[in-house]
Amino acid sequence: MTVKNAFYAQSGGVTAVINASACGVLEAARRHPDKIGTVYAGHNGILGALREELIDTSKESAETIAALRYTPGGAFGSCRFKMSSIEDNEVQYQRLIEVFQAHNIGYFFYNGGGDSMDTAHKVSYYSKKMGYPITCIGVPKTVDNDLPATDTCPGFGSVAKYVATSIKEASLDIESMHETSTKVFIMEVMGRHAGWITAAAALAMEEENDPPHMLLFPEVDFCRESFLAKVQRIVEQHGYCVIVASEGTHYADGTFLSASRTTDAFGHVQLGGTAPILARMVKDSLGYKYHWAVLDYLQRSARHLASAVDVEQAYAVGSSAVEFALSGKNGVMATIVREENEGDEYVWSIGEAPLEMVANVEMKMPAHFIAPDGLHITEECRTYLQPLIQGEDLPPFKKGVPVFAKLEKHFVEKKLPAFDI
Known part of the structure; x- marks a missing residue:
């Protein structure tokens, strides 16, 4: 029987650790040359399959593959491209199967979030319909930490560590200058509908009144009057106020503070700019001097401050995906399971969940993780978050800056006609 690719x-x-998952997939596959042939990587994600732009990872050295573990970004290229439903655009799925068949591909490992799990689920279903069944395994990834069925999502622990560290450092700056300078500092973080990253900022606190003093979650409707009154009370009490706001902060009618008229490839309204809008409110109504920062891509690419727990989990879901496939499993996503903690130790293992359970589902912050006033986290939330940012996993440095993997990216010769996406 021919070994499938x-x-x-x-x-x-x-994320800062998505390539650690790639490393896990590739190193696990290389341990089973009798069961998995060549691993092809899609150039720019699923577009690489549709365009038949396949990277032959067997041409990369073992050293380069190992270096992916500490390299941020998407080494093979990622994309924001949502596959249509099978009913609306069956030809896209037909094209995927044709490409897979042309290159003897029998396994599909998709490293992404809810939309990606939906695609993997549909490919698993449609490939059977076409008579060329593909084993599809999901490898979770998202800084938003909003996938169901898993204790946490690879990528989140590192962004949480970066956000908590950044706000702790910035708060010392504001505290030292507030008497004659900035009174209010606002830091904007990612999170459209789920406030997990915002919540992680609270890990900077050592004592009750430490900054950040206020957290703005997507799960809690924003009220301008209450916000400004709270800012004024905090400044009067402490001399300064430090705020962390989600990009998805919105009014009671669902309107985002920072909503623009543009949308991304998934149809989501383009966000970004909540912090300056809040700062202007403060200035116009209270007259305080302010500064703001939008962490944007910095928070999700900061591999130099990655959580060691996050790196380990990202690698584990990648390698486990391969083991799942070889054990005969199909249509599942590797998950992280929180076991009973032994003292202060965070004990976790790898589990699995059906792709259809994960596809297109957002896991928001539960109400019991948000303080009664809606502006901070509870101790239960802190207990959940704290283990996820533990440990440091530094990349190697050369001449004072990190050294990351550089792939040669050998493309496979195309066998099919061009495809119009």
């Missing part, structure tokens, strides 16, 4: 692709916004 595999296809691996990265999808959506990248």
Whole structure:
């Protein structure tokens, strides 16, 4: 029986540890040359399959593959491209299967979030319909930490560590200058509908009144009057106020503070700019001097401050995906399971969940993780978050800056006609 090849692709916004998952997939596959032939990586995610732009990872050295573990970004290229439903655009799925068949691909490892799990689920279903069944395994990834069925999402622990560290450092700056300078500092973080990243900022606190003093979650409707009154009370009490706001902060009618008229490839309204809008409110109504920062891509690419726990989990879901496939499993996503903690130790293992359970589902912050006033986290939330940012996993440095993997990216010769996406 001919050994089948595999296809691996990265999808959506990248993280500081998505390449650690790629490393896990590739190193696990290389341990089974009798069961998995060549692993092809999609150039720019699923677009690489549709365009038949396949990277032959077997041409990369073992050293380069190992270096992916500490390299941020998406080494093979990612994309924001949402596959249509099978009913609306069956030809896209037909094209995927044709490409897989042309290159003897029998395994599909998709490294992404909810939309990616939906695609993997549909490919698993449609490939059977076409008579060329593909084993599809999901590899979770998202800084938003909003996938169901898993204790946490690879990528989140590192962004949480970066956000908590950044606000702790910036707060010392504001505290030292507030008497004659900035009174209010606002830091904007990612999170459209789920406030996990915002919540992680609270890990900077050592004592009750430490900054950040206020957190603005997507799960809690924003009220301008209450916000300004709270800012004024905090400044009067402490001399300064430090705020962390989600990009998804919105009014009671659902309107985002920072909503623009543009949308991304998934149809989501383009966000970004909540912090300056809040700062202007403060200035216009209270007259305080302010500064703001939008962490944007810095928070999700800061591999130099990655959580060691996050790196380990990202690698584990990648390698486990391969083991799942070889054990005969199909249509599942590797998950992280929180076991009973032994003292202060965070004990976790790898589990699995059906792709259809994960596809297109957002896991928001539960109400019991948000303080009664809606502006901070509870101790239960802190207990959940704290283990996820533990440990440091530094990349190697040369001449004072990190050294990351550089792939040669050998493309496979195309066998099919061009495809119009």
